[in-house]
Amino acid sequence: MPRRKMTPAAAARYKAGLAHALEAGYEVLRRGNSLDAVCAAVVALEDSPLFNAGRGACYNTDEKHELDASVMDGATLRAGAVAAVSRIRNPVLAARAVMEKSRHVLLAGRGAERFARAHGLELVPDSYFATQSRLAALRKKLVGHHGTVGAVARDANGNLAAATSTGGYTGKLPGRIGDSPIIGAGNYADNACAVSGTGLGEAFIRGVLAYDVAARMRYLGEPLAKAARAAMRKLAGLQGDGGLIAVDHRGNIVMPFNSEGMYRAAIDRKGRRTIAIY
């Protein structure tokens, strides 16, 4: 939401939503691992109607919701994703099920939903995803309004993980898959860095941006912040706006963006919390 349209009350709601997801992830991280933590944080964001993932997702040109999500485990390079799913309450959990319970990385559409159902995930009717403000955005032709939720974490064992989930953007074509379920584009984790992206998905895909951060760290020896800045320059060169959140093996955190704002929150090594919008 542009800063000029943001009211104090709305900003407070968004920050409360961010804080809730942050604490949900942190609570798991303190007792468990990074993979569980990023999933817990993303589930909280999917369940909130404020964010464009799960409940509250954008509408496509058919006035339907098609959701994308992925997860990657930095310790093992395992990954799972779902794309263009319309009936799975928490796409990130379906992505994790694909990772853990199939031989595949990416399942789409009805096949993904059938898989999710077979593995006990909650399916919901279309109406679950409906929000008046998102529908109004479509009907007012506010095409291009986008957003993505994501989480990255490093746990006490030094293992990293990343999760990303989105409804895409208002007015996308049916069947459009963005960068969020694409390993390397909108999501990537190894044990040197974990990255989740938000913004114009097509530019993230063309620039292979999430993996590019990891590649620059590994091959150029760049620190995370420098590699992330370079990825943001590449994004701008592809006429893309957006941002990313990333953490490295030492627990350094970066959250750069070239859009007007990016809803973001973090807890660092010392337990210091950051919650910000612009």
Added chain:
Amino acid sequence: MPRRKMTPAAAARYKAGLAHALEAGYEVLRRGNSLDAVCAAVVALEDSPLFNAGRGACYNTDEKHELDASVMDGATLRAGAVAAVSRIRNPVLAARAVMEKSRHVLLAGRGAERFARAHGLELVPDSYFATQSRLAALRKKLVGHHGTVGAVARDANGNLAAATSTGGYTGKLPGRIGDSPIIGAGNYADNACAVSGTGLGEAFIRGVLAYDVAARMRYLGEPLAKAARAAMRKLAGLQGDGGLIAVDHRGNIVMPFNSEGMYRAAIDRKGRRTIAIY
């Protein structure tokens, strides 16, 4: 096909199919650009029932065909892809239409088919993709038999392009999307190198293998052959088999693989032809 099962007659048929696609691409390349050339070569391979793409594609567990394809233009970093499509005769042409006629990079399923129809591409009935040998493979539980077709080219202007197309693998789950339509995984092109992969798609996705070749060349300064060998080692480390074809800005060609064979063909700068299976 394992070497011990390959007959001289079958080898001759495969080599003729490769030669036909090679000449189809080369004919276009002599008069035109690399993007047109890789599409022409891949169309020829999709139209041949011998190869696992378009006609002749593998069956999934529902005894259906779901096809993936992508194309990337190295000069502009534009890309297009379709995934899990069942009615488009030439998925690579639909991928190109997504690149040139939409704001998206990747469309899947029915939405992709609707888009293809709207842009004048030929749709075909299920029966078009049917082949007895592939169906027999599924029913004999020959799960895991895979293959992909692809083409890379450098044109006289120094522009590179890559195209990849596949039916996935026998016995895949409905909705499974492999690496072929994933930019960075099974397909990547900039004007330093163009890469198309074949093999266990899940490993190509997790390793972001096609882009990894480009990243190593750019960031480590490695020549194409060395970067491609490193990608093959990474593939093996991910328990993946397969191979890739790649060309660099100077027209150097590499076609490494760690599987028993890889149907492959090339024409180099001097017009010398290579056609080989093992």
